[in-house]
Amino acid sequence: MNTLVPAIGFGIVTASILAVAGVGFTLQFGVTNVLNLAYGDIMTASAFVGYLVTSAGVSVWLALAAGAAFGAVFSVLLNRVVYTPFVRRGTRLFGMIIVTIAVGLIVQNGLQAIFGATFFSLQMARPASVHIAGMVFTTVQLAIIGIAVAAMLLIHLLLRYTKLGKAMRATATDPDLARNCGVATDRVIDLAWALSGALCGLAGVILVLNVTAFTDTTGAQFLIPIIAVAVLGGIGHPYGAMLGALVIGIASEVAATVFSPSYKDVVAFVILVIVLLARPQGILSEIAARKEVAA
Amino acid sequence: MSTAWQFYISTVLVYLGVDVIACWGLNLQFGVAGLVNFAFIVFQAAGAYTAAVLTLGPAVPAARGGFQQYVGGAHLPFPLPILAAGLVGGLLAALVGGIAVRRLRSDYEAMVMLVVSLIATSVATNQVGLVNGPNGLSLVPKPLATIVNLSPIGYQWLFVGITAGICVCVYWLVHVVTSSPFGRALRAVRDNEQAAAALGKNVTGLRLLAFVLGGVLAGISGAVLVEFISAWSPGSWLYPETFVYFTAVIVGGSGNNLGVMVGALLVPVAFLEATRFIPQFGPPGLIDALQWIVVGALALVFLWFWPRGVIPERRRRFPRPAPAEAEPAPPVRAAP
Numbered sequence: 001m002n003t004l005v006p007a008i009g010f011g012i013v014t015a016s017i018l019a020v021a022g023v024g025f026t027l028q029f030g031v032t033n034v035l036n037l038a039y040g041d042i043m044t045a046s047a048f049v050g051y052l053v054t055s056a057g058v059s060v061w062l063a064l065a066a067g068a069a070f071g072a073v074f075s076v077l078l079n080r081v082v083y084t085p086f087v088r089r090g091t092r093l094f095g096m097i098i099v100t101i102a103v104g105l106i107v108q109n110g111l112q113a114i115f116g117a118t119f120f121s122l123q124m125a126r127p128a129s130v131h132i133a134g135m136v137f138t139t140v141q142l143a144i145i146g147i148a149v150a151a152m153l154l155i156h157l158l159l160r161y162t163k164l165g166k167a168m169r170a171t172a173t174d175p176d177l178a179r180n181c182g183v184a185t186d187r188v189i190d191l192a193w194a195l196s197g198a199l200c201g202l203a204g205v206i207l208v209l210n211v212t213a214f215t216d217t218t219g220a221q222f223l224i225p226i227i228a229v230a231v232l233g234g235i236g237h238p239y240g241a242m243l244g245a246l247v248i249g250i251a252s253e254v255a256a257t258v259f260s261p262s263y264k265d266v267v268a269f270v271i272l273v274i275v276l277l278a279r280p281q282g283i284l285s286e287i288a289a290r291k292e293v294a295a
Numbered sequence: 296m297s298t299a300w301q302f303y304i305s306t307v308l309v310y311l312g313v314d315v316i317a318c319w320g321l322n323l324q325f326g327v328a329g330l331v332n333f334a335f336i337v338f339q340a341a342g343a344y345t346a347a348v349l350t351l352g353p354a355v356p357a358a359r360g361g362f363q364q365y366v367g368g369a370h371l372p373f374p375l376p377i378l379a380a381g382l383v384g385g386l387l388a389a390l391v392g393g394i395a396v397r398r399l400r401s402d403y404e405a406m407v408m409l410v411v412s413l414i415a416t417s418v419a420t421n422q423v424g425l426v427n428g429p430n431g432l433s434l435v436p437k438p439l440a441t442i443v444n445l446s447p448i449g450y451q452w453l454f455v456g457i458t459a460g461i462c463v464c465v466y467w468l469v470h471v472v473t474s475s476p477f478g479r480a481l482r483a484v485r486d487n488e489q490a491a492a493a494l495g496k497n498v499t500g501l502r503l504l505a506f507v508l509g510g511v512l513a514g515i516s517g518a519v520l521v522e523f524i525s526a527w528s529p530g531s532w533l534y535p536e537t538f539v540y541f542t543a544v545i546v547g548g549s550g551n552n553l554g555v556m557v558g559a560l561l562v563p564v565a566f567l568e569a570t571r572f573i574p575q576f577g578p579p580g581l582i583d584a585l586q587w588i589v590v591g592a593l594a595l596v597f598l599w600f601w602p603r604g605v606i607p608e609r610r611r612r613f614p615r616p617a618p619a620e621a622e623p624a625p626p627v628r629a630a631p
Contacts, residue, residue: 035406086598094331095598097405098545101538102598105591109584117580224413227406262421269414276403277394 007257008250009135015249016148017207021222022229022241023155024199028075030172030236031192034083034096038104039226042078042197043204044219045107046071048115050205054122063122064147064205071201072194078103079193104220112216119213122205144206151202152242158195159238168192172236224265225252228272247271298448305451307568312458313520314543314559319469319552320512321540326549326608327473328505329485330396333408333537335513337415340532341387342380342514343521344419347432349376350522363427373438377461377518384514385507392506397499412534420529431528438522458519465512469552472508481505482550482611535587539563542594548604557605566590 025039049070050063086099127138137145159165170178171188179185207222208214229248233240248268256264296304317339324330344365353368355361371379395407420429437450438457445453472478483491484498492498521527539562547558570586597604 037409082595089599091598091602094325094329094405095602097331098538098541098594099598102542102591102594105535105538106588106595109587109591112584113581113588116578117584224410227410231403231406260421262417266414266417269410269417272410273407273414276407 003257004254005134006136007254009132009137010256011250011253012135012246013137013141013144013210013249014253015246016145017203017210018225018229018249019242019245020148020151020199020206021203021226022233022245023152023238024196024203025226026230026233026236026241027155027168027199027238028192028196029230031168032079032083032189034079034087035093035100036083037097037100037223038078038107039200040219040221040223041104041107041111042071042074042200042219043207043222044111044214044216045074046201046204047208047214047219048111048120049201050208051120051122054124060122060124060209064202067201067205068198069201071199071204072197075193075197075200076190079190108216108220115216117216119215120208121211121213122208124209140209144210147202147206151199155195155199155238164188164191221265224272225268228268228275231272232275301448302451305448305455307564308455309458309519309523310568311560311564312455312462313516313523314540314563315462315556316465316512316519317516317540318543318547318555318559319465320509320516322544322549322552322555323469323472323505323512324509325541326544326551326555327478327485328481328502330502330506330509331405331408332506332509333405333534334391334412334415335509335540336532336534336537337412338384338388338510338513339517339520340415340419340527341517342384343517343527343531344426344432345383345514346376346380346518347435347521347527348426349379350435350438351432363430363432364424365426365432366424376438377515377522380514380518381511382514384517385511388507388510388513389503392503392510396502396506409534412537416529416533427528429529431526431530432521433526433528435521435525435527437525454523458523461515461519465515466552469512473552477501477504479611538594539567539590542590542597544604545594545602546597546604548606548608550608551604551606554604554606554608561605562590562593566593 021039021043025036028034028036028039046067050060050067053063053066054060082099082103083096086096091099124140127140130137130139130142159169167178167183167188168191170181170183171185171192175185178188204219208218211218225248229241229244232244232247233242248271251271252264252267255267317335320338321332321335324332324335348365348367349369349371351365351368352370354363354365357364391408391411395404395411419426422428426432437454439453440450443450443453473481480491480496480501483494484496484501488498491501517527543558543562544555545558546562547556548554566589567586570582573582576582
């Protein structure tokens with residue numbers, strides 16, 4: 001019991017990072033139906049942008065903004081320049097998966113070629129630690145949780161109460177019908193990539209804020225838990241992803257404490273495989289529509 | 296030819312043979328049957344570990360000077376470890392495919408395979424007792440080495456001959472499979488699953504069989520490789536390696552056995568070997584990184600310009616059946 005409560009604390013921090021990344025992933029997949037396996041590598045690229053900002057001596061807050069902005073711009077460009085042209089040319093699901101893996105490999109190894117294959121860490125003051133109900137957090141971890149909660153609230157308000165959110169949900173459900181009803185789906189898709197990219201970039205920076213050191217593969221290693229979160233919540237369902245993040249974040253940290261740290265990721269894998277076999281539509285979703293890629 | 300060159304060329308030829316066998320296996324799954332197996336490298340690894348363990352003999356406990364631990368272990372004579380590797384590759388494919396191929400739609404299948412690949416690496420690395428963990432197996436005795444008594448260079452060429460012989464057998468197998476009615480049914484399932492099912496084809500059974508056959512070939516390719524290089528560790532089969540084989544199949548011509556052979560020659564061999572001759576520059580790891588960038592770019596370029604590969608799959612045409620006499624042909628309307 002003594003080790004379990006702090007483990008839940010770590011789990012909440014991991015869940016916060018997973019929630020930001022997972023909601024971004026699921027939003028983009030839901031709206032565009034492109035399984036973007038380069039997502040983890042874009043996270044790493046954004047983390048490196050954050051690294052450049054902090055090593056220039058600017059505050060960590062600006063690094064977060066810069067990472068999010070980079071993620072958004074990079075994702076929109078990636079979709080405009082690579083993914084959409086491939087889809088328009090007739091590349092279907094299999095082909096698109098290979099295209100996204102190729103892009104991921106290029107980004108990841110491009111980062112390695114530019115920065116070198118060593119360890120990096122963000123420059124910042126040593127955080128103080130705070131005790132809350134038997135759990136120990138650093139101030140940075142508390143900030144991460146705060147950022148995640150704020151981001152989730154914003155996403156909730158955006159999807160529920162704005163016209164854009166409605167258009168996004170409409171496009172995710174049926175792009176053709178949405179287009180026929182006067183939704184400018186092209187613009188909605190661009191905005192979905194921007195929003196998902198911003199969350200991706202934000203997640204990349206808070207991911208490396210929470211670890212002592214990162215490399216060019218840090219984001220790619222985080223991709224499977226992200227996919228697990230998205231699938232557990234039902235792909236395309238942001239609220240499901242939030243719930244999935246909480247489950248997987250806490251379960252993997254508790255497993256790391258109870259069994260062995262090397263099995264931390266295996267928990268996410270096992271949950272993912274079980275969900276895919278037992279309930280491929282996810283825990284919250286009612287339907288699993290077989291859609292084509294939306295261009 | 297100097298000895299060094301002979302060593303180099305014979306080594307590259309063995310690698311080529313291994314890659315060709317693996318690409319034929321992946322082509323059966325991906326090119327012919329349309330299965331996206333992102334865990335392909337796991338089946339190669341399973342074959343390699345099997346062959347290594349069955350050649351090494353029983354594990355020596357650390358107390359008596361043994362430096363690697365693994366389960367099983369036997370001294371089987373030469374062709375048996377390779378055949379056993381094929382068997383294990385096939386059984387593993389039946390197990391994984393029995394769960395994933397039967398139940399899942401294609402994009403989820405791709406995801407599960409990626410995850411299977413990562414889980415397998417994690418288990419092989421962390422369960423040290425299974426196949427010696429992160430250090431892997433090494434000092435696997437070379438097949439026939441004690442019997443034939445050749446000079447090192449002669450042995451190299453003998454191994455090239457063995458690999459070529461296995462390649463010929465495998466080619467015969469994949470050729471028979473792809474040109475048989477079974478191969479035709481697989482292509483039908485790939486191109487239009489509903490139509491094939493409507494014609495009474497057992498879609499799941501056909502796919503599963505293609506998956507298992509691909510697993511057998513993957514296992515054999517891993518076995519040939521490990522018997523040659525005498526060592527195998529988790530670092531040899533990380534999941535991006537699967538992507539190299541996918542690129543080879545796409546570049547060569549997915550669905551075409553000869554095309555895939557050319558792909559294996561171009562991508563894993565020519566592209567990854569050619570960099571040996573570039574003088575080292577930049578910090579360590581730079582050339583590796585550039586290599587991966589080039590492989591990724593190659594996949595993108597081919598998917599864009601030549602999605603059907605260097606030697607495309609032959610389009611199969613069948614004569615239109617003669618129209619029935621009694622029924623008048625439907626009127627042909629001009630397109631508006």
